[in-house]
Amino acid sequence: MTNRAADGVDRDSENQWAALPEGIRRQADGYVLQDRYMQAVRLVWDAGRAGDVGLKQAQLIVSMRYEHHGDRVARTPDCPIDFDSLAALAHGIPGRVVAIEAVWDGDTVHDWFVNLLALTEEPVGQKCLATIYWGTAVRALGDADTGGLHPSATAATHAGTALAEHLGVPFHFASPDTPDEEAPRWRS
DSSP states (O other): OOOBOTTSOBHHHHHHHHHSOHHHHHHHHHHHHTTOHHHHHHHHHHHHGGGTOOHHHHHHHHHHHHHHHGGGSOOOOOOOOSHHHHHHHHHTSSSEEEEEEEEEEEETTTEEEEEEEEEEETTTEEEEEEEEOHHHHHHHHTTOOOTTSOHHHHHHHHHHHHHHHHHTOOEEOSOSSSOOTTSOOSOO
């Protein structure tokens, strides 16, 4: 259990942060300011193990540093998912686009997200047009109803369907209702 003060500050995280060497704190803050969450967590975890900083606590400490720096963090920009941007990206792909596909992925930083892919022939391949994280989707959808779906799935379906119609190719999303990295692909 954390030692949370009346003002909501996690005193344990603050104390563990203060106990880290200055060089580690400076490097971790550098990672935070560059929006490199995983590198910051790894550094704090590695350097703090001797002081009983586990992975969960390292994540709390780094999250606290993100809050501390606020708008100064150079956030990784959202991939554009508006029609004009996606169409420009699709038209710039070498080879003939034969399908647009939405595929689930996930990680410890962003949880579940959707990659919007253009599948090509001649040469056979795929090109990621956009990675649609929760925040990206919420900003793009505004007040639109998601129908109970994950916002990333809703945004990918809207954007992917419009782009596929424009290109005259099929749109494939095997599992829009449930995040599933093992869902069948349009082609294996």
